[in-house]
Amino acid sequence: MIQVIYGVQSMDQVVLDTSKALGVRGVRRFFTVTIPSASPYLVTGMRIASAQALILSVVAEIVGGAEGIGRNILLAENAGTSSFPTMYAYILVAGLLGILLTGAFFLLERRLMHWHESQRNIRASGGAVRA
Template sequence: MQTVTRYARPALVPGATLLVVLVGWQAVTASGLFRPDQFPTMTDTFSALGAALGTAELWGAVGATLQGWAVGLVVAAVLAIVVGAALGANDLALRSAASVIEIFKAIPAIAILPLVILVLGSTLGMKVFLIAFGAFWPLVVQVIYGVRAMDPTVSDTARALGVRGLRRFVAVTLPSASPYVATGLRIASASALILAVVAELVGGAEGIGRRILFARNAGVSAYPTMYAYILVAGALGILLTGAFFLLERKGMHWHESQRGVGTGGLKAR
């Protein structure tokens, strides 16, 4: 009983806050402060969500969104790790590429969406390119920081032992940069999901965003369904961020940044 209470206590405050928000949503919308064509009630939205959960349409949209998210994030991660490791290990290459990285990092990925649509159309490729473009630049910066933060002792030892080339990259560079890469991936996963939904909403690619657009164009009666899909997108973002957090915590348990996680940020004595 004490074990159950110990694990349940941290969820009490977030659960109570969520309940207050839902009750407030229902109270505000049911009072007539908002018209049905502006903001449906909580009960109508959750009723539409319950109905949608039993349809293949919703799960097909979720699958399409996740497909674009996953492929785009993997492409961005692979390119960022290879390019970032090469730049981080070479001062001249880093100085040469720094201005290019800063310029492209400052460009919002959504700004190039019209061009990508013109070139690739409303396809999975369009969505993957947009996600990869948006996630690559912050990820490559994280990898560069990780490589350059390598302990000089580790680097010197590897050099003295003759560890070079691909072996050095796998055995020395990647483990040293992994805390930065893990954090970058966790942050990029949320951005990638946002870009996936935007690509579907604006670009017309299949997925949750497209279903939101269809519900919006179907009229007032479909607005609860539109908000139901918005809730699905939000829940998906929470699940993906939580999954990356757990993976980071488990995979990086050896790193000092994870030693105090779950204990209020205090390191165990």
């Protein structure tokens, strides 16, 4: 949410003035000017939110006892020292799931935002980010 607010607030003034001069108003302005201008921030917010959702779901499973990785971590921890390797395996699975989610959202961002200058810099340098 904060990323979207920041994206809308940081819209280029030339784009706003141009849309106003062309008579683009209301819903049409929202879909043709505001969303494309704020979309890099929107996609970044989704990537951040996916990581936070994973963390919160694991913690909720630990606290609430719902089925999932968090509950399995808790059960393995409570089973004694012989189950610690299992507990660490579940922790590694949760970490790998986080890496996969972040990677998936990065690829989605790269595919959807191919027109944005930040993605053009990544493509031009062969995947490395330029300063």
